[in-house]
Amino acid sequence: MATITVPSPRRVALPTSRAARKLLTLAVAAAILVPLANSRGASAAWPHHLTVGLASPLSSASNWVIDNRDTHPLFLYFFGYISNAVVLTVRAVYLALLAAGWPGVTVLAAAVAHRVAGTRLAVATAAAFLACGALGMWVPTMQTLALMVVAVLASVAVGFVLGLGAGLSDRLHRALRPVLDTMQVLPAFAYLLPVVLVFGIGVPAAVLATVVYAAPPMARLTALGLRGADPEVLEAVESLGATSRQRLLTARLPLARRELLLGLNQTIMMALSMAVIASVIGAGGLGDRVYQALASVDVGAALAAGIPIVLLAVVLDRITAAAGDRGDTRQAPVGLLYALAATVAVALAARLLGRLDWPAAWTLDFAEPVNRAVDWMTAHLYSGVPVVGGTADWAGHFTTWVLDPLRDGLQWLPWWAVLLVVAALAWLIGTWRTALTAVLAMAAIGVLGVWEPALDTLSQVLAAVAVTLVLGFATGVAAARSDRVERALRPVLDVFQTMPQFVYLIPVVALFGVGRAPAVAAAVVYALPAVVRITAQGLRQVDPAALESARSLGATGRQQLWQVQLPLARPALLLALNQGVVLVLAVVIIGGLVGGGALGYDVALGLAQGDLATGLVAGAAIVCLGLMLDRVTQPTERRTGKGA
Amino acid sequence: MRRITITAASALLVLATGCGAADMTKQASPFADARGAKTVTLSVQSWVGAQSDVAVAQYILEHKLGYRVDTVQVDEVPAWDALSQGRVDAILEDWGHPDQEKRYVEEKKTISRAGDLGVTGHIGWFVPTYLVRQHPDITDWKNLNKYASLFRTAESGGKGQLLDGSPSYVTNDKALVSNLKLDYQVVFAGSEAAQITQIKQFAKEKKPFLTYWYAPQWLFKKVPMTEVRLPAYQEGCDADAGKVACAYPHTPLQKYLNTGFAHSGGRAAAFLKKFRWTTEDQDQVSLLIADRKLSPQEAAKTWVESHPSVWKKWLS
Numbered sequence: 001m002a003t004i005t006v007p008s009p010r011r012v013a014l015p016t017s018r019a020a021r022k023l024l025t026l027a028v029a030a031a032i033l034v035p036l037a038n039s040r041g042a043s044a045a046w047p048h049h050l051t052v053g054l055a056s057p058l059s060s061a062s063n064w065v066i067d068n069r070d071t072h073p074l075f076l077y078f079f080g081y082i083s084n085a086v087v088l089t090v091r092a093v094y095l096a097l098l099a100a101g102w103p104g105v106t107v108l109a110a111a112v113a114h115r116v117a118g119t120r121l122a123v124a125t126a127a128a129f130l131a132c133g134a135l136g137m138w139v140p141t142m143q144t145l146a147l148m149v150v151a152v153l154a155s156v157a158v159g160f161v162l163g164l165g166a167g168l169s170d171r172l173h174r175a176l177r178p179v180l181d182t183m184q185v186l187p188a189f190a191y192l193l194p195v196v197l198v199f200g201i202g203v204p205a206a207v208l209a210t211v212v213y214a215a216p217p218m219a220r221l222t223a224l225g226l227r228g229a230d231p232e233v234l235e236a237v238e239s240l241g242a243t244s245r246q247r248l249l250t251a252r253l254p255l256a257r258r259e260l261l262l263g264l265n266q267t268i269m270m271a272l273s274m275a276v277i278a279s280v281i282g283a284g285g286l287g288d289r290v291y292q293a294l295a296s297v298d299v300g301a302a303l304a305a306g307i308p309i310v311l312l313a314v315v316l317d318r319i320t321a322a323a324g325d326r327g328d329t330r331q332a333p334v335g336l337l338y339a340l341a342a343t344v345a346v347a348l349a350a351r352l353l354g355r356l357d358w359p360a361a362w363t364l365d366f367a368e369p370v371n372r373a374v375d376w377m378t379a380h381l382y383s384g385v386p387v388v389g390g391t392a393d394w395a396g397h398f399t400t401w402v403l404d405p406l407r408d409g410l411q412w413l414p415w416w417a418v419l420l421v422v423a424a425l426a427w428l429i430g431t432w433r434t435a436l437t438a439v440l441a442m443a444a445i446g447v448l449g450v451w452e453p454a455l456d457t458l459s460q461v462l463a464a465v466a467v468t469l470v471l472g473f474a475t476g477v478a479a480a481r482s483d484r485v486e487r488a489l490r491p492v493l494d495v496f497q498t499m500p501q502f503v504y505l506i507p508v509v510a511l512f513g514v515g516r517a518p519a520v521a522a523a524v525v526y527a528l529p530a531v532v533r534i535t536a537q538g539l540r541q542v543d544p545a546a547l548e549s550a551r552s553l554g555a556t557g558r559q560q561l562w563q564v565q566l567p568l569a570r571p572a573l574l575l576a577l578n579q580g581v582v583l584v585l586a587v588v589i590i591g592g593l594v595g596g597g598a599l600g601y602d603v604a605l606g607l608a609q610g611d612l613a614t615g616l617v618a619g620a621a622i623v624c625l626g627l628m629l630d631r632v633t634q635p636t637e638r639r640t641g642k643g644a
Numbered sequence: 645m646r647r648i649t650i651t652a653a654s655a656l657l658v659l660a661t662g663c664g665a666a667d668m669t670k671q672a673s674p675f676a677d678a679r680g681a682k683t684v685t686l687s688v689q690s691w692v693g694a695q696s697d698v699a700v701a702q703y704i705l706e707h708k709l710g711y712r713v714d715t716v717q718v719d720e721v722p723a724w725d726a727l728s729q730g731r732v733d734a735i736l737e738d739w740g741h742p743d744q745e746k747r748y749v750e751e752k753k754t755i756s757r758a759g760d761l762g763v764t765g766h767i768g769w770f771v772p773t774y775l776v777r778q779h780p781d782i783t784d785w786k787n788l789n790k791y792a793s794l795f796r797t798a799e800s801g802g803k804g805q806l807l808d809g810s811p812s813y814v815t816n817d818k819a820l821v822s823n824l825k826l827d828y829q830v831v832f833a834g835s836e837a838a839q840i841t842q843i844k845q846f847a848k849e850k851k852p853f854l855t856y857w858y859a860p861q862w863l864f865k866k867v868p869m870t871e872v873r874l875p876a877y878q879e880g881c882d883a884d885a886g887k888v889a890c891a892y893p894h895t896p897l898q899k900y901l902n903t904g905f906a907h908s909g910g911r912a913a914a915f916l917k918k919f920r921w922t923t924e925d926q927d928q929v930s931l932l933i934a935d936r937k938l939s940p941q942e943a944a945k946t947w948v949e950s951h952p953s954v955w956k957k958w959l960s
Contacts, residue, residue, distance in 0.1 A: 066725065070752070201722045202731040282716050282726065292688065292695075292717050298937060371937055378845070392845070399798035505838075515799040515831065518838075592811075593834040595799070601811060601832055608812030610721035 022427045030420055046415045046446035053449065058613040065197055083204040086150065090203055094146035102133050102358050104347030105142070111339030113315070117322030125319070128311040136363035137286065137308045144275055144285035145312070147203065151210040151271045156264060159215040163222025163263070167256075168248075173223060182623075183216045185630040187586035188277045189603055190619040196281050197612055206275070206283035214271040221263030225256025265320035272313050277501065277590075280607060299374045299507055300367030307366075310495055374507060381511065395517035398463075403516050407459035411452060418455070419443060426632040429574065438631040441624040450621045456598035457588060457625060460516050464523040464584045469577065472528050476535025476576070477561065486536060493529040501526055501587050505594050519591020519600070527583035531576045538572020539565050578633040585626050599625070684905075684912045685714045687723045687732040690810060691836055692862060696929035697736040697761065699940035701919055703948055704955055709911050719812040724900075728754040733905040734916050738898045739765055739814055749900075756906040758899040762920040763860060767814065767892035769806070770857040770869040774850055785824060785874050792827040794852040800829040807855040808832045809839040816888040817856055820874070823889040828854070843867055860923040862930035918958040925954065 069075050097105055106129040114122035132141040166173040191209045199205040229252050237251045253260075279287030289305035381391050410418070422442050426435035445454045479486040504525055508518040542565050550564045566573070592600025599618045606615015684705055688698045698715055705711040718726055724744040726732045748755040771782055775794075781787045788804070795804035806828045808817050817830050833839035839855070840863060846853040847867040857869060874891035881890040899916065906913050925947070932943035948955060 066747070069729075070754075196722070200729050200731065201718050201726040202729070279717070281722075282718055282731065284714070284716060288717055292690075292715075300937070301939075368937060379848075396798040404798075404801070515797075517798075591834075594838045595832060595834045597832060597834075601834060604834065605811035608719040608721065608810065610725065 019428055022432075023424060026420070026424055026427065034416055034420075045411070046449075046451035050447060051449035052447055054617055055613040058616055059611075062197060062610075062612040069200070079198055082208075083199055086204040086207045089150050090146050090207065093149045094143060097142045097146055100343060100347045101350045102129070102138055103350040104343050106130060107346045108339060108343040109315070111342055112336070113319050115336065115339060116319055121315075121318055121322060125315050128315045131311055132308040133358040134362060134364050135304045135307060135366055136358075137289065137305055138358040140284075140286045140289050140305065141308045141312070144283075144287065144309070147207060147210075147283060147285060148268075148271055148275055148312075151207045151214065151275065152264075152268055154207070154211045155214040155267045155271060156218050158211060159218025159220075159263065159267060160222055160260075162215070162219035164226070166219065166223035167226025167252075173227075176219065176223075180216045180220050182627060183212075184220075185582050185626045186623055187589045187626060188213055188274050189586070189589045189600070190622045190626075191274075192278065192281050193603065193606055193612060193615045193619050196607065197616075201282040203283060205281050206278035209278055209281070210271050210274040213274045214267045217266035217270060218263040221259045221266070222256065225259025225263075226252050228259070229255045261320060261323050264323075265317060268316050268320060269313060272309065272316070273501075276309060298367065298371065300370035303370055304366045314494060377507075378511065391511040395512035395515070395521075398517050398520070399515060402463050403459060403520070406463055407456050410455040410459050415446060415451065422628060422632060426634075430631065430634045434631040434634050438628045441628040441631070444624045445621045445628075448617050448621050448624075450599065450602070450617060453598040453602065453618070454621050454625055457585075457596075457600065457622075460520055460523075460588045460591070460596060460598070461581065461585050461625075461629065464520040464527070464588060465577070465581050467520070468524045468527045468531055468580050468584060471524070472531030472576065472580065473535055473573070475528075475532045477539065479532060479536040480539035480565075481557075481561075489532065493533060496525065497529045501590050504587070505590070508594070515595045516591070516597065518594050519588055519596030522591060522594070523584040523587035526587045527580045530583055531580045534572055534576040534579060535569075538569035538576070541572070542568045574633070578630065581629045581633050582626065585622075585629060589622055682710075682910075682912070683712045683714055684734070684909070684916075685716060685732045687726065687735045688715045688717045689720060689723070689735075689737065690717060690812070692930045692934045693763075693860060693926055694737045695933060695940055696926050696943070697919075699933070699944035700921075700929060700947060700955070701736060701916065703941065703944035704915065704958070705912055707948075708955075708959060709915060711912050720814075721812070724748055724755070727900060727902050728752065730902050730904060733902050733909065733912075734758070735900045736916070736919070737761055737763070738900060739767075740893075740895045740898075754903050756901050756903045758901045758906065758917045760920060761897040761899055763897050763923050763926055765858060765860070765895045765897050767856070767858045769817075769854060769872040769874065771852070771854055771872060772847060772850075773868040773870050775852045776870045783870055783872050785826075785872055788854070788872065789825075789827050791852075795828070795854050797831070799831045803827050803829040804854065806830050807839060807842060807853060809856055810835050813856075813858075814892075815856060816882060816885065816892070819886055819888045823887065824875075860927055860930075862927055862934050865927070865931060866935060915958055918960075920958070921954060925951065 100108065106126050109129055110122045110126040113125040129141075132138060162176060166176045191213055192205075195205045195209045195212070199208065233251060233255065234247065237247050242250065275283055275285065276287035276290065279285070279291045282288075286305050286309050290302050290309075293299075293301035293305060413421075419439050419442055423435050423439045426438040445451060475489070479489050501522070504522040505518070508521045508525075512518040512521055546564055546568060547560060550560050555563065588596060589600040589603065592598070592602070592604045599622050602614050602618030603622065606612055606618060686698050686701060688695055702713040702715065705713050716726070716732055718732070720739070721741065721744065723732065723735055724741060727735055728748045749757060769785075776783055779791060782791055792804035795806075796802070797805045799805060804827060806817060806821060806826075808815060808830050809832070811832065811834065813836075820826075821828050821830055833842055843853065843855060843863065844867065854872070855869075857863070863869075875889055877891045877893050882888045882893070899919065901909070901913060901916060906917075909916075929943050929947045932938045932946060933940050936943075938946070
């Protein structure tokens with residue numbers, strides 16, 4: 001792992017005194033800068049004369065694009081081709097999938113799974129595809145799959161080329177790293193607007209947004225794999241007189257195989273989650289079914305479309321993960337030929353029998369029982385439950401006693417004080433570089449003129465992160481201390497981590513009403529699995545010798561936890577915090593669709609009304625907020641990737 | 645060898661996309677026209693009334709005219725853009741977008757009008773009818789401040805809550821609240837789904853609420869609501885978005901087709917131009933979908949089978 005820390009000249013200094021020195025420096029800087037800042041704007045909110053109005057240039061740009069899109073050469077000879085190429089390839093894949101029919105696709109998937117990961121996964125894969133059909137979702141599943149295939153191939157190609165460059169050239173690596181780091185923390189929602197501006201609503205925009213979102217992990221891991229190659233092996237190859245091209249093809253790339261496949265895995269997972277969110281800009285397929293079902297408050301139908309997404313995610317995840325773990329056997333082409341031959345045979349047989357479409361009689365009505373269960377829950381839990389009070393009462397109390405004071409407190413703080421707090425936190429946890437980035441990002445929000453809504457969003461993020469951490473650390477500790485709890489939790493965590501964020505929104509509205517509380521609740525549920533996972537992993541990796549010695553000194557289980565395990569797992573806990581913050585932000589933004597207001601609402605408004613000025617400014621502010629939160633919580637060591 | 649393949653592939657791509665300029669007004673969906681079937685792509689807006697229009701049109705196109713229908717959910721304004729680019733072929737229910745109409749229908753001529761849907765839409769502020777029985781004078785906006793405390797919630801702070809819906813809907817509510825000097829806070833539910841869920845919860849406990857809502861809408865059958873009278877609408881009183889201080893107009897809902905599709909869409913285009921039904925018809929289908937939880941296809945089938953006299957006219 002490329003851990004680049006700022007070399008501190010006095011490594012031996014005690015952490016406390018180092019922290020004190022950082023704070024002292026900051027205090028001196030504040031003493032000089034604050035009176036200056038106060039003279040520029042004494043109010044609590046960001047001073048108006050320090051903002052830049054982007055609304056009118058942005059709306060004129062948007063109007064220019066719409067007016068010239070059909071005639072301007074830039075569109076006719078450049079974007080038009082990209083758009084057409086995307087449409088053609090997606091269409092080709094889609095037609096191929098339809099031509100194979102459900103028997104063909106199922107057999108192909110199972111054969112590939114068998115080849116890569118063995119019989120058990122092959123059976124699971126076949127079952128997953130048949131389940132998609134049984135839920136009545138075969139055609140949407142194929143549409144999503146077609147879009148995914150194209151988006152993943154493009155992401156892998158782009159990511160691989162960038163990663164190759166960064167792996168071979170130090171300069172490119174230095175230039176790309178901060179960009180990739182940043183792209184990884186951005187909420188998916190913020191990507192949608194710019195591509196819509198150029199390509200309009202539809203599949204090309206969806207594919208491109210997905211590529212932009214999913215390519216960074218591939219680039220990052222390719223570079224990592226190439227840079228991590230064993231120097232002795234390289235030297236040996238070089239001494240054999242291989243050219244640099246031969247070195248790359250015969251030594252460096254094969255050695256980086258694991259990282260490459262891990263990159264593929266992450267790219268697929270991110271592409272899938274984006275393909276769902278992109279239904280807001282007309283991606284079609286499963287995501288669109290979820291979106292349509294939510295419009296008529298039909299949780300059951302939303303789940304029926306959500307489950308195939310989860311199944312696809314789990315299957316793809318397991319297959320690519322197995323490919324990465326498997327030893328380097330090199331007879332794949334033959335096996336794949338057999339798989340292809342079997343597929344063609346089955347597809348032809350199905351065609352002759354006239355069974356290419358999923359038979360309508362084989363679908364289950366899944367939506368109705370789910371909806372009945374949801375109705376029962378809302379009828380009995382919403383309000384007036386004796387003693388504990390209903391969920392709506394909790395939401396009300398949470399809003400009045402936690403969210404409101406937090407928001408009002410943040411908005412009451414003078415703007416320079418907010419910057420100062422950000423700087424202090426970021427510097428204490430990270431380095432002066434992360435602190436500087438965080439402060440600049442926060443200041444950029446002010447300059448964009450969305451200081452107040454950004455603080456509103458921030459208050460929701462903070463509240464959600466606090467709840468997530470309490471629940472996540474508690475569950476993580478339980479999972480780390482008991483194998484049985486961990487085994488029981490694992491499938492639950494898998495499913496929750498791959499569910500599309502949209503599906504969470506409606507049950508939380510049913511339980512908590514409309515407003516900021518349901519947005520926070522959805523965010524907590526979404527971020528919890530990653531936090532639980534990282535915490536449990538971190539605690540389990542604590543050196544057993546340290547635990548043993550604590551035990552021999554007569555420490556109780558509680559003392560072991562508090563005084564040995566937790567302090568030793570500090571890096572993992574910080575990583576959990578960092579991931580929690582990033583994931584929570586992503587969902588709090590989507591919470592704009594259920595009354596979360598603030599920046600998320602502005603982005604939704606921008607997309608819905610074609611009001612790019614509002615949407616893009618809010619999107620940029622979200623980017624800054626994400627950057628700030630990431631840098632503030634970033635431990636000195638870099639993490640490996642998104643999710644757990 | 646590889647270079648040759650790449651060159652060949654790109655040459656093929658260029659040939660396939662047609663040499664020269666790409667036509668940005670013919671950007672069909674990649675999922676359209678699969679396996680030789682003729683496809684019509686319809687835009688579904690997020691509210692259930694529009695889903696009913698589309699479901700019935702889809703059923704007739706598929707079962708009576710032999711087309712294959714794709715539906716895409718797009719918000720109102722972007723849907724105009726998609727219609728102009730040919731990504732969708734038709735919008736069946738538009739609530740009035742003068743700016744877009746001017747740009748696409750009159751200037752660019754990429755979109756054509758396709759007549760009335762037959763349903764008249766109206767937006768307004770509504771309170772539940774059970775509340776009106778307790779406080780009969782609440783239906784006049786002048787009395788709203790008197791009752792503001794009734795509508796207080798955690799989200800609206802010290803003020804009364806005016807529940808608003810999706811950001812994509814036509815609304816002047818923020819301007820109305822400030823221009824009429826009302827002691828209210830507009831709370832955006834963020835989506836219609838969220839708003840309906842919230843209204844149903846209020847209604848179940850017979851709690852007071854004030855909401856932005858619109859007719860025709862199936863929810864009136866489940867939760868009877870009465871409109872609050874705002875200062876009367878006059879032509880042009882909503883011209884300046886910041887200074888609006890009047891009610892919303894009554895809008896005859898319109899259909900629009902992509903111009904290319906309108907000319908060469910054959911029987912499908914002819915049918916969609918003739919498609920015209922009443923508020924009651926639409927409500928029947930909407931109730932089946934949203935309340936009895938039938939799938940849109942089943943709801944459309946039920947309606948089509950029981951109303952042959954209505955839809956036979958659309959096909960003649």
